[in-house]
Amino acid sequence: MxxxxxxxxxxxxxxxxxxxxxxxxxxxxxxxxxxxxxxxxxxxxxxxxxxxxxxxxxxxxxxxxxxxxxxxxxxxxxxxxxxxxxxxxxxxxxxxxxxxxxxxxxxxxxxxxxxxxxxxxxxxxxxxxxxxxxxxxxxxxxxxxxxxxxxxxxxxxxxxxxxxxDVVTALSGSGPAYFFLLAELMADAAAGLGMERPAARELAIQTLFGAGKMARDGDGDLVRLRAEVTSKGGTTEAAVRAFDAANLRVIVAAALQAATDRGRELAQTFGQPGK
Ligand SMILES: NC(=O)c1ccc[n+]([C@@H]2O[C@H](COP(=O)([O-])OP(=O)(O)OC[C@H]3O[C@@H](n4cnc5c(N)ncnc54)[C@H](OP(=O)(O)O)[C@@H]3O)[C@@H](O)[C@H]2O)c1
The missing domain is CATH 3.40.50.720 (NAD(P)-binding Rossmann-like Domain)
Structure with missing residues (x-):
């Protein structure tokens, strides 16, 4: 049955x-x-x-x-x-x-x-x-x-x-917002470099979707995927170097730590609701 x-x-x-x-x-x-x-x-x-x-x-x-x-x-x-x-x-x-x-x-x-x-x-x-x-x-x-x-x-x-x-909440629960933020910042930066804002937004959103699809369709090796789209001495490498110089890894770790901590705080506030 x-x-x-x-x-x-x-x-x-x-x-x-x-x-x-x-x-x-x-x-x-x-x-x-x-x-x-x-x-x-x-x-x-x-x-x-x-x-x-x-x-x-x-x-x-x-x-x-x-x-x-x-x-x-x-x-x-x-x-x-x-x-x-x-x-x-x-x-x-x-x-x-x-x-x-x-x-x-x-x-x-x-x-x-x-x-x-x-x-x-x-x-x-x-x-x-x-x-x-x-x-x-x-x-x-x-x-x-x-x-x-x-x-x-x-x-x-x-x-x-x-x-x-609580870590899942910080990673995939809140995660969509992080990618939206990055796409928004990329579109803003492109607008700052002279592109029309709607066109910049459209390309940023489709890039978010396309990268997500590539990652989803692949074997899960994100480092190799990134290597595949990063030519030696090319534009992507220059951008990634700028991310590294600004300590993106540390920034992302701090963001997930903050979300995890906040999740734990909220769970404590809920206590035993409805009792
Ligand atoms: N939405 C998300 O993206 C998301 C992501 C992760 C986890 N969650 C979790 O999923 C849960 C539901 O979220 P949701 O966004 O689906 O909320 P929601 O859209 O408000 O759905 C909850 C539904 O339950 C009804 N309801 C309230 N009390 C009830 C009761 N005693 N018996 C039967 N039905 C009752 C509500 O009716 P009324 O509107 O009339 O009160 C409402 O239709 C939450 O605990 C949330 O933490 C949601």
Missing amino acids: ALKAAFIGGGNMGGALVRGLIARGWPARNLSVGETDPAKRTELEELGVRALGDNAEAVAGADIVVVAVKPQVMGATLQPLAGVFAQRTPVVLSIAAGIRIADIQSWCGPGVPVVRAMPNRPALNNAGASGMYAPPGTSEPHRKLAADVLGAVGTTVWVPAEELI
């Missing part, structure tokens, strides 16, 4: 995951969503999934429950479902920023396996990157099911410790 997936929250991320799973051939009738907003429920029903205002009804009988509500309402959303989870235990997959597995487990009740993931915004364009963590003892079928669900909207990687999810 086909597996059943339930979502709590059918907003940006929940909705994208539902659409991604259907596009990958997951039968819509095996997907259900608990969602408070009636307008979003109507949109989801048009996809053929069961969209319900009652979360307990939505998660009953599910093999996996994806929690896709805002971090602030996680506790208040999950605690009332502990009784349902006790009857037929699903694996719970949380994509909420900053909420620790120990807290999720305390809300879901004893014995409920929890997997945590940090997706990123390009998941909404079917090009997401998610870091995932499962505590020791999580069964292989549960790990696979959680990775299959997030894999419907992009790439997934496992990290070996929960605190590394």
